[in-house]
Structures are given as structure tokens and as C-alpha cells.
Amino acid sequence: MEQEFRKIETESRTLVRETSGVKELEELRVKYLGRKGALNLLLKKMGALDPDERPVWGKKINALKRELEDTIRSRREELSGQTEDTGNFDPTLPPELFRHPGRNPVISVLEEVSDIFVSMGFGIAYGPDIETDYYNFTALNFPEGHPARDMHDTFYIKGSDRLLRTHTSPVQVRVMEKQPPPYQFIAPGKCYRRDTIDASHLPSFHQVEGLMVDKDISFAHLKGVLDEFARRFFPGETVTRFRPSFFPFTEPSAEMDIRCTICSGGGCSSCSGKGFIEILGAGMVDPEVFRHCGVDPDKWQGFAFGMGIERMAMLKYGISDLRYFFQNHRSFLEQF
Numbered sequence: 001m002e003q004e005f006r007k008i009e010t011e012s013r014t015l016v017r018e019t020s021g022v023k024e025l026e027e028l029r030v031k032y033l034g035r036k037g038a039l040n041l042l043l044k045k046m047g048a049l050d051p052d053e054r055p056v057w058g059k060k061i062n063a064l065k066r067e068l069e070d071t072i073r074s075r076r077e078e079l080s081g082q083t084e085d086t087g088n089f090d091p092t093l094p095p096e097l098f099r100h101p102g103r104n105p106v107i108s109v110l111e112e113v114s115d116i117f118v119s120m121g122f123g124i125a126y127g128p129d130i131e132t133d134y135y136n137f138t139a140l141n142f143p144e145g146h147p148a149r150d151m152h153d154t155f156y157i158k159g160s161d162r163l164l165r166t167h168t169s170p171v172q173v174r175v176m177e178k179q180p181p182p183y184q185f186i187a188p189g190k191c192y193r194r195d196t197i198d199a200s201h202l203p204s205f206h207q208v209e210g211l212m213v214d215k216d217i218s219f220a221h222l223k224g225v226l227d228e229f230a231r232r233f234f235p236g237e238t239v240t241r242f243r244p245s246f247f248p249f250t251e252p253s254a255e256m257d258i259r260c261t262i263c264s265g266g267g268c269s270s271c272s273g274k275g276f277i278e279i280l281g282a283g284m285v286d287p288e289v290f291r292h293c294g295v296d297p298d299k300w301q302g303f304a305f306g307m308g309i310e311r312m313a314m315l316k317y318g319i320s321d322l323r324y325f326f327q328n329h330r331s332f333l334e335q336f
């Protein structure tokens, strides 16, 4: 009895500890604790013992049974990742937060837009987020007190002439001041306006500005470059159209629309029934801007354009609310 008990005791403890599968564990449970298992067989053999030895062995065998039941239960929880109390939860797994949640579509679109222009020969230029009134407005032909300034609700920095740039256009001025023409670059970056947050307004957003200046650049070049961009950025057949518009720093100015990708021009709620959706603003650089930067407008011509990156991402992915981009919800980001 003694020998047999010790053997079962040592063997069962080791095997349960070392088992690596739930199925294997169940086999061990049957082997030791089953109705015809080793411990029940041992209990039956007690009949052959002296009457005063029976309760001693009975206690020992039942204690080992309870011990094995406990260790098998906790081992099963370890192996299957399940506990009786919390259902499908395994506290030994690393937190889900460490899983890669996908890229923010604003960043992906910013890079995609940049890549398309770089492949067409554009360089990339950067400027500061905190600008002076001169670079953000005056040099871009927004004279003091001009009503066009009211179109930009500006964050001013108290006690200085500085402000948070309302567009990436000041980068044009900074580049043109520093080096002589020709120019062909884009300026991606953050912009700021005092807007109340809602589905289509945020106080901070991204723009890509572009400038191409050389001898004999015409509106046809503008159309060619931007048509090519739209064709590459939007999937499928992209139809564009240009409408006259107004910006202080370009003359003539235009807005470019693409045919609504949802209704193919028939009119739907996404395009407010118009069949077309505005994607960017553009125009020929106003001679006044050239003069501010020391570039001779009689020798050099060019065009500028600017687009909102969040808007491009909304159109590309069918996102209806700008706020999704900045809430960083995993369920949103995981789709990109």
C-alpha cells in the first residue's frame, strides 16, 4: 500500500505539472481521479488492510484526490486561458493596447499626397507653425484691414505680432525670399483656425500647399498637374472641373472639383445634390506676392494650390466626421 501510494503521489504531481495540453490533462484526470482511476482502485484495496490502518490510508488517499483535483483545475485554467469567474479572459496575456492599432489615415493621406507630387518633380519645404502677421497675411496680399482676413479666424499670440499660421501658404513666401526662381515644391503641415469643433470643423488641421514657378508657366500647367494628381489619388475614373474662385494671393483663382465618387455625378447627399465635390483651391500667383518676395513678375509666372488633408482622407475613405481622426479610437484606426 505504502509503496503504491507514494508512486501514484509522485508520478501524478509531476505529470500534471508538466502537461502542456488540455486534452492530455483530461487524460491524466481520468487516469488518477476517474471512477476506475488509480486512486479509486487504491481505495478499494483498503479492504485487505488491518481495520485500524484503513482510516489512516483513507484520509491520505482522499487528501491526494482533493489536491489533484485542485492542481488539475488551475492547470486547465492556465492552459485554456479561461477562468471560471471571468469567462474568456487570460490575465497572463499582454494588454491589447500593445497591439499595433493601424495608422491614422491623416498621416497616410499626407504621405500619399506628398509622394504623388514628389513623383512629378516637386520638392518638399517646411515652415514654422508660429508665424508673423507679415508672412501669414501681408506678404500674401492680405493687406491690413482687408476683408479677406476675416475668412481666417486666427489664433493670435498675446502681446506680439505672432499668430498660429492659418494656412501653409507662408512657406511659399519664406522659400521665395531665400532663393531665386524657378520653384517647384509642396509644403505640408499643420494649420490652426479658431473654429468650434464639429463634424466638419477642427481648430487644428493639415494642409498641403504647392508652388510651381518658372518662365512661361500658364494655367494649362496648373490644370495638367492637378488633373494628374486627382487621377492618381482617387481610385477609378476621376472627372475634374475648375470653377472660378477668389484667393488674395492668386489671380485668377479657381477651385477644383471632382465628380462625386458616390453618385457618379447624378447628385446625392454626399455632394449636396451637385454631382461634384470641391477638393482644392488653386490659381496663378498674384504679381503682388512676387513683388513682396523680390521675384520679378514680368519674368516669372507660376501657380499655387492648397488642399486640406483631412478633407482628402474623408473623401477617399468615406468618413463623415472629422473628429474621428483625433479621437484615436482603436475600432476606427484598425480599419486603416
Ligand SMILES: [Zn+2]
Pocket (backbone or CB within 6 Å): 260, 261, 262, 263, 264, 265, 266, 267, 268, 269, 270, 271, 272, 273, 275, 276
Ligand atoms: Zn454625389
